[in-house]
Amino acid sequence: MKKKRLDEKEIIRIFSQALGIADLDDVAKVGRNLVFKADMLVASTDVPPQMSPWQVARKSIVACASDLAAKGARPVAAMISLGLPEEITRTYVEELARGFQIASREFGVKIVGGDTNAARDLVIDCSMIGMTAADNRMPKRGGAKPGDVVVASGKFGYPASGLAVLLKGARAQGAFRAAAVDSALEPKPRQAFGITLARYFSSSIDSSDGLAASLHEIAVQSNVDIKVDYDAARADGVQEFARANGLDAHELVFHGGEEYEIVATMPKSLLPRARATAKKAGCDLHIIGSVKKKGTGRVTSGRRLLENRGYLHFS
Incomplete structure (x- = not known):
């Protein structure tokens, strides 16, 4: 009998239970107005073949910027970690860099560093810090009321x-x-x-x-x-x-x-x-x-x- 494959939600649930994370949301708020977000892009599951390298890099930033925006947070800084296949070309890497540059200007986020490593597939992990207004209550997923x-x-x-x-x-x-x-x-x-x-x-x-x-x-x-x-x-x-x-x-x-x-x-x-x-x-x-x-x-x-x-x- 073929084993059922775990999907993303089930995997998140396992880790949340193990780590005691009761309030699942897209971002984590720390203190009064500091917000954290991380998102991973994997080429084989997230990138159509027609997508240019600069668009791939930009999309990896979009994912974090969008989740922050949904909570009323403005991006401030990001760190990018790259997993790069050994056959990747210099031209492709230069185009990735151009995409990060475009996204940095477009979304108002400063890219301050990161890490690189070898991988079988292109992987881009973006960790982003944002800020809400000092007096802004950050909306969560669980707050809808009847009549809304x-x-x-x-x-x-x-x-x-x-x-x-x-x-x-x-x-x-x-x-x-x-x-x-x-x-x-x-x-x-x-x-x-x-x-x-x-x-x-x-x-x-x-x-x-x-x-x-x-x-x-x-x-x-x-x-x-x-x-x-x-x-x-x-x-x-x-x-x-x-x-x-x-x-x-x-x-x-x-x-x-x-x-x-x-x-x-x-x-x-x-x-x-x-x-x-x-x-x-x-x-x-x-x-x-x-x-x-x-x-x-x-x-x-x-x-x-x-x-x-x-x-x-x-x-």
């Missing part, structure tokens, strides 16, 4: 559609193709959204593991049920793209992953102030659902019960 609205920094389905084009030969044209492929190769973390709006959030999470999986994390840790509006969450053109290529649009929107939007909940009474703040910061704020009564961590869309799955390493 679910908001997001953007809509969903572009990265999964872009990966379908790049990896599976799906057909797309014009502006939709450009937006979908760009979102897969050069994801845009929503720093302004998180940094300016986090004070309104009752809970928040970065959606890189997929919208459904992210909402499940909030629902389970908050002990609530969440209802999400598929039409409000779906990016323009995804339905038509899915139909033209024989794909499931719900799958692209809810379970595709590799998105770096911020998903959060907030009291309905704070929406007018949040909207005004978002407008002033030049951010979009989308209402995509609502938090229901205390429950068992169910996430539904219409009559559909959404599975707790998205992008998982080791799967």
Whole structure:
């Protein structure tokens, strides 16, 4: 009988129990406003073949910057550790360096050092330090309350559609193709959204593991049920793209992953102030659902019960 392979969540659960980490979240806050984050990129599981070396390096920084943004934290400094295959070329390494330089300027983070070693696959580990505002309470995953609205920094389905084009030969044209492929190769973390709006959030999470999986994390840790509006969450053109290529649009929107939007909940009474703040910061704020009564961590869309799955390493 074939043994079931451990997935990423199960592995994290084992270590959390062994180390006594009860409050699982994307980042760790130390003291009043210091925030830590680490994220690892592995080429064989995280990098489409069409991604340029500089885009690979940039993506490794995006992952940390996005998680910090979801908690209202601004990146300050990072250390980068590299595992490099022996066949890697000087040109590739120089392009990686250029990508780190681009990301450093783009996200306002100073790269202060790191480590290198030999590896069978390209591995980039980013450890980042950020800071919240001194008076800012950092929202966690487990803080959603019945009656809250679910908001997001953007809509969903572009990265999964872009990966379908790049990896599976799906057909797309014009502006939709450009937006979908760009979102897969050069994801845009929503720093302004998180940094300016986090004070309104009752809970928040970065959606890189997929919208459904992210909402499940909030629902389970908050002990609530969440209802999400598929039409409000779906990016323009995804339905038509899915139909033209024989794909499931719900799958692209809810379970595709590799998105770096911020998903959060907030009291309905704070929406007018949040909207005004978002407008002033030049951010979009989308209402995509609502938090229901205390429950068992169910996430539904219409009559559909959404599975707790998205992008998982080791799967």
